[in-house]
Amino acid sequence: xxxxxxxxxxxxxxxxxxxxxxxxxxxxxxxxxxxxxxxxxxxxxxxxxxxxxxxxxxxxxxxxxxxxxxxxxxxxxxxx
Amino acid sequence: xxxxxxxxxxxxxxxxxxxxxxxxxxxxxxxxxxxxxxxxxxxxxxxxxxxxxxxxxxxxxxxxxxxxxxxxxxxxxxxx
DNA sequence: CTGTAGACTATGGTCGACA
DNA sequence: CTGTCGACCATAGTCTACA
Numbered sequence: 001x002x003x004x005x006x007x008x009x010x011x012x013x014x015x016x017x018x019x020x021x022x023x024x025x026x027x028x029x030x031x032x033x034x035x036x037x038x039x040x041x042x043x044x045x046x047x048x049x050x051x052x053x054x055x056x057x058x059x060x061x062x063x064x065x066x067x068x069x070x071x072x073x074x075x076x077x078x079x080x
Numbered sequence: 081x082x083x084x085x086x087x088x089x090x091x092x093x094x095x096x097x098x099x100x101x102x103x104x105x106x107x108x109x110x111x112x113x114x115x116x117x118x119x120x121x122x123x124x125x126x127x128x129x130x131x132x133x134x135x136x137x138x139x140x141x142x143x144x145x146x147x148x149x150x151x152x153x154x155x156x157x158x159x160x
Numbered sequence: 161c162t163g164t165a166g167a168c169t170a171t172g173g174t175c176g177a178c179a
Numbered sequence: 180c181t182g183t184c185g186a187c188c189a190t191a192g193t194c195t196a197c198a
Contacts, residue, residue, distance in 0.1 A: 001112050001114075001141065003113065003114060003136075003137050003140045003141065005133065006132060006133045006136045006137075011132060025161060025162085026161070026162065027161065027162085032081050033083065034081075034083060035192075035193090036192060036193050036194070037162090037194095038162095038163080038164080038165090038192090038193080038194080038195095039191075039192050039193070041162060041163060041164085042163090042164090042191095042192090043191095044162095045162095045163075047164095048190080048191065048192085049131055049132055049133050049190090049191080050131070050132055050191080050192095051129055051130070051131045051132065051171085051172075051191065051192090052086060052091060052129055052130055052131065052132060052135060053085065053086045053129050054191080054192080055132060056083075056086040057083050057086075060083045061081065061083065065154060066150050066153075066154065067147050067150040067151045067154055070146050070147040070150050071147045073146075074145060074146065074147055105180060105181085106180070106181065107180065107181085115173075115174090116173060116174045116175070117175095117181090118173090118174080118175080118176090118181095118182080118183075118184090119172080119173050119174070121181060121182060121183085122172095122173095122182090122183090123172095124181095125181095125182075127183095128171080128172065128173085129171090129172080130172080130173095131172065131173090131190090131191075134172080134173080
């Protein structure tokens with residue numbers, strides 16, 4: 001069973017979408033979620049994939065559910 | 081804004097739940113998901129937290145959606 | 161405000177062996 | 180079948196600085 005790797009660009013796209021929807025900058029979000037700003041930048045650009053922990057912190061800071069973000073991600077994945 | 085760390089034990093509990101529901105051993109699942117068995121063992125016991133990538137591989141191998149697992153996790157988190 | 165880069169640290173992940 | 184350990188390697192994540 002071959003499983004393709006998770007598309008980092010899609011993950012970043014979805015996270016950026018919800019951040020912008022909340023109208024907050026990377027700077028502010030990274031501060032709220034307590035993660036490095038340059039790292040958040042890398043995640044949104046698909047240069048890095050977050051751990052579940054990091055996704056959790058981002059979602060909590062944005063006051064949205066992880067499942068909401070994951071569902072959006074799954075929709076994007078299906079479109080590929 | 082203080083965000084508590086994600087409870088690794090809960091994450092492991094949920095993953096173990098869905099693995100057992102599928103009736104597959106850690107050995108088989110780690111093989112299907114192409115991740116190390118000792119690492120899967122550590123995740124289920126809450127000794128380590130997976131990356132989004134790893135969760136994705138596990139869910140794909142179990143033929144379930146990540147969002148399903150995340151929702152279950154969120155239910156558990158709310159109960160705490 | 162965001163992208164990038166470098167240097168570094170922490171931890172996720174692999175593999176083999178054994179209870 | 181699962182837990183654990185040790186040695187390693189890979190990459191997530193931090194921080195500073197500058198375009």
